[in-house]
Amino acid sequence: MTKGILYDATLCIGCKSCEKGCADHNGLPYDDSIAAEQKQSDHKYTVVLAQNDKFMRRLCMNCQDPTCASVCPVGAIRKSTLGPVIYEASRCIGCRYCMLACPFSVPKYEWDKTWPLVRKCNMCANRVDNGLPTACAEVCPTGATKFGDRDELIAEAKDRIAKGRGQYVNHVYGLEEVGGTSVLLLSSVPFENFGYKTDISTEALPLLTYRVLSHIPDVVTVGAVALGGIWWLCNRKDEVAAAEGRQAPGKA
Amino acid sequence: MLKGKITFWRLVLAILLVVGAYATVLRFTRGLGASTRLSDAFPWGLWIGFDVMCGVMLAAGGFTLTAAVYLFNLKRFKPIVRPTVLTAFLGYTLVVVALLFDLGRGYRIWHPLVMWNPRSVMFEVAWCVTLYTTVLSLEFAGVLFERFHLYKLLRIQKMFLIPLVIAGVMLSTLHQSSLGSMYLIVPNKLHPFWYTPLLPVLFFLSAICVGLAMIIFESSLSSKHFGKQLELPLIKALGRTLLVVLSVYTVVRFQDLIHRGALSLLSKGGWEAGLFVLEILLCSALPIGLLLIPKVRENPKGLYLAAVLCLLGFVTNRMNVAITGMEAAAGQQYFPKWTEIAVTLAIIGSGFLVFAIAVRYLPIFGREVEYQTLAVPETVRGEVPELSNAQY
Numbered sequence: 001m002t003k004g005i006l007y008d009a010t011l012c013i014g015c016k017s018c019e020k021g022c023a024d025h026n027g028l029p030y031d032d033s034i035a036a037e038q039k040q041s042d043h044k045y046t047v048v049l050a051q052n053d054k055f056m057r058r059l060c061m062n063c064q065d066p067t068c069a070s071v072c073p074v075g076a077i078r079k080s081t082l083g084p085v086i087y088e089a090s091r092c093i094g095c096r097y098c099m100l101a102c103p104f105s106v107p108k109y110e111w112d113k114t115w116p117l118v119r120k121c122n123m124c125a126n127r128v129d130n131g132l133p134t135a136c137a138e139v140c141p142t143g144a145t146k147f148g149d150r151d152e153l154i155a156e157a158k159d160r161i162a163k164g165r166g167q168y169v170n171h172v173y174g175l176e177e178v179g180g181t182s183v184l185l186l187s188s189v190p191f192e193n194f195g196y197k198t199d200i201s202t203e204a205l206p207l208l209t210y211r212v213l214s215h216i217p218d219v220v221t222v223g224a225v226a227l228g229g230i231w232w233l234c235n236r237k238d239e240v241a242a243a244e245g246r247q248a249p250g251k252a
Numbered sequence: 253m254l255k256g257k258i259t260f261w262r263l264v265l266a267i268l269l270v271v272g273a274y275a276t277v278l279r280f281t282r283g284l285g286a287s288t289r290l291s292d293a294f295p296w297g298l299w300i301g302f303d304v305m306c307g308v309m310l311a312a313g314g315f316t317l318t319a320a321v322y323l324f325n326l327k328r329f330k331p332i333v334r335p336t337v338l339t340a341f342l343g344y345t346l347v348v349v350a351l352l353f354d355l356g357r358g359y360r361i362w363h364p365l366v367m368w369n370p371r372s373v374m375f376e377v378a379w380c381v382t383l384y385t386t387v388l389s390l391e392f393a394g395v396l397f398e399r400f401h402l403y404k405l406l407r408i409q410k411m412f413l414i415p416l417v418i419a420g421v422m423l424s425t426l427h428q429s430s431l432g433s434m435y436l437i438v439p440n441k442l443h444p445f446w447y448t449p450l451l452p453v454l455f456f457l458s459a460i461c462v463g464l465a466m467i468i469f470e471s472s473l474s475s476k477h478f479g480k481q482l483e484l485p486l487i488k489a490l491g492r493t494l495l496v497v498l499s500v501y502t503v504v505r506f507q508d509l510i511h512r513g514a515l516s517l518l519s520k521g522g523w524e525a526g527l528f529v530l531e532i533l534l535c536s537a538l539p540i541g542l543l544l545i546p547k548v549r550e551n552p553k554g555l556y557l558a559a560v561l562c563l564l565g566f567v568t569n570r571m572n573v574a575i576t577g578m579e580a581a582a583g584q585q586y587f588p589k590w591t592e593i594a595v596t597l598a599i600i601g602s603g604f605l606v607f608a609i610a611v612r613y614l615p616i617f618g619r620e621v622e623y624q625t626l627a628v629p630e631t632v633r634g635e636v637p638e639l640s641n642a643q644y
Contacts, residue, residue: 041292071437073378074360075369093363094356096295097374100578101437108292109356111285116356200440208436209373212452216376220422227323227418234325 002064002083002182003128004150005137006157009187010167011144012055014048018136018145022046022059025124025135042110045121046136049194054187056194057145059136060085060106060121061174062182063204068098068107070206076118083150083182084123092117103178103200123182150182157184171198179204265601272598275591279353287591294578298588301574303350303596305431306567307343308381309455309462313470314340314388315424316463322417328486334395334616335474336467341388342603344381353595373433380427387420399614428459435573441581444514445528446573450504457501458535462566464494465539468559472552474617484552491555495543498562502536523585527568527576534565 016035023030028043040047046059062085069077069085076091077098087107098118099107110116124134132138133147140146146153157172173185177200185191191198279287290297317336320326352358364378390409397406432455435442448454468490509515518525539562548554579585588596610616 067437070369070371071374072369073372073374074363074367075372076367091360091363091367092357093360094358095354095374096356097372097434099292099295100441103440105293109284109295111291112283114281114283116284197440205437205439206371208439208449209433210371212430212433212436213371213373213376216426219426223422223425224418227319227421228414231323231325231414231418234323238325 002081002150003123004083004148004153004182004184005059005062005123005134006146006148006153006184007057007186008144008146008157008160009054009056009185009189010164011142012048012057013142013144014050014055015141016048017139017141018057019044019046019048021135021139022121025127040106040108042108042116042119045119051189051193054189054193056185056187056191056196057136058106058194059183060123061104061177062121062123063178064180064182065178065204065206067101067103067178067205070209071097071101073097080125080129082125082128084125084128085182086122086125087118087120089117094118101205103197103205150184153184157186160186173198176202178202265605268594268597268601269605271594272601275594275598276353278591279595284356287589289586289589289592291584293582293584294586296574296578297586298575298592298596299350299354301571302567303599304347304354305570305574307347307350308428308431309459309566309570310466310563311340311343311347312424312428312459312463313466314343314391314463315384315421316460317467318391318417319421322414323421331617332467332471332486334392335470335611337388337391338395338607338610338616339466339470341385341392342606344385344388346599346603347381348385350596350599373430373437377427377430377434380423380430384420384423384427387416387423390416391420395614395616424459425456429453429456431455432573438578438581441578442573443524443577443580444512444517445509445524446577448508448512448514450508451573454501454505454508457497457504458566458569461494461497461501461535461562464490464497465559465562465566468494468555469563472556472559487552487555488550491543491549491558494559494562495540495549498536498540498543502540505532505536524572524576524580527572531565531568531572534561534568536565539565 019035020030022028022045023034023043026045028045034044037044038047038049040058046057049056049058062079062083064079066077066079066085069075069079073095074091074093076088077085078088079085094116096107096109096118099105099109107118107120109118124132124136127134134145137145137147146156148156154172154175157175161168161170161172167188169187169190171191173187173191173196174181174183179202185196187194275287284290288297288299313336317329317333321329321333348361351361355361364375365382369375391413394406394409394413397403397409429452432451432453435447435451436449439447468487471487518528539558542548542554542558542561545554548558575586
């Protein structure tokens, strides 16, 4: 049973406790100026965006089939069985392909460091492993961020939309996006308002490259045989000429 | 040609290397943030778009020509195999150097060799580039063996030459196309002028075009600076082949644009549309138009012009994929910082420098010593039976 996070923007009061809880758990600095920053960065893995009285969180979606994990040339990112998408810093070469490929542009980089690393929310993997909720869910005073089994959270999200008498956008964001994500979002205003793309594929993106990569063994074997054959055919006339040339004196 | 007075180009080269050295110091002391305009929104810039993507593409002459000479038995092109293989080898080496600048932790560049992720296109590219650089160094090793009279090694190298060439062509096919496949993962980020499931096919076809254009371009440069030139009939044959491959590329490119309905976006105008039109003009319209005129394709200057346009066109194409096409999704434009440009120019400059030194001290141009691999009696081991060029 994979775990998940359900964030219901209609319950959020914008107190930013989740930001502070996240920073504390990850050993990151947090003060008023950081709280005022309205974007994710190498020192802010989650952010509560505010537009008038509406709020929306951004954090790593911890995809079911993570694009970042598929593109990483050294396998530094992987999906754990419980759901968190984990980054293993000691493998990372710093190519930043995960940042380019992520459909939600979540991974951030330590641009100011001489030897930087990628930084992102990992759904508190070590807490989840120990049966604890994520730090952001634990500190949330209103229950807007809720931790639980993903399947149960999906049922609850659908139930809230059904009973919400139209106060919700009829869409559980993360249910199907790029094959599904561990983080699920509910909102009363369009998700696009907060930069969430809704025209995104419902198919896991790694399939796009895997379809091509899976042909490589066939291409290599067919190609090598064909090229070997071309070499043989194209060079045979020389061999024939050489053979006849050698024979010629003997015949004379 | 290396000793002696200060010339204009030597001065330019010296300046490029000095400025590049200073930029290198900044890059490795201040980090990527201070030395580039890269950001969380725009993580790949000039070093990936030009140094790596264009670098690999411009080195495509190596596999194109070795396939033509050794597999298709077009022996008349043999005199240019060595300079072309040297260019390819230097090209790939410099791509690796550029990667050391771009990677956040370049000292871990070897990690993909021991930490595998076969689902990653970049993992595949890393392996192919590593193996192909090894193949190129072995293909080029013949020159060193000959220079230092290591004829036994030379004979062994020639025995394995055909398998090496085949491996080189296969590895090039894979990673040239895979540089396009890397962008298959960003359907929501890359502009529809450039995002297509055919990216790997287009990248492969354009690598062959660029390979041919580079050979024409290089032989013109060589004739100017080293007094060596390819005979005109050979350049003409390359020009005709370039016309055919460019036409095939253009047909595939436009079929794809039409099937996806992407051409209708031209009416929206904008930055992307302008650079798309420039790319199509330089890659396809102008060089094909020029090469269709018999007077142009029979003339060394006309062929040179068509080749240069084609090279500029495909550089534009790669930059459009890596930079222009990604800007709208990033929500910002990217223009490299001076340090990024300085490092790039210094890398190109050092390529020219090493090439010039190699030409000075190694048998790159001119008649290659032919060594019969099959019919050499053991007793004459160490002596080189020189065959006349007429045989080849």
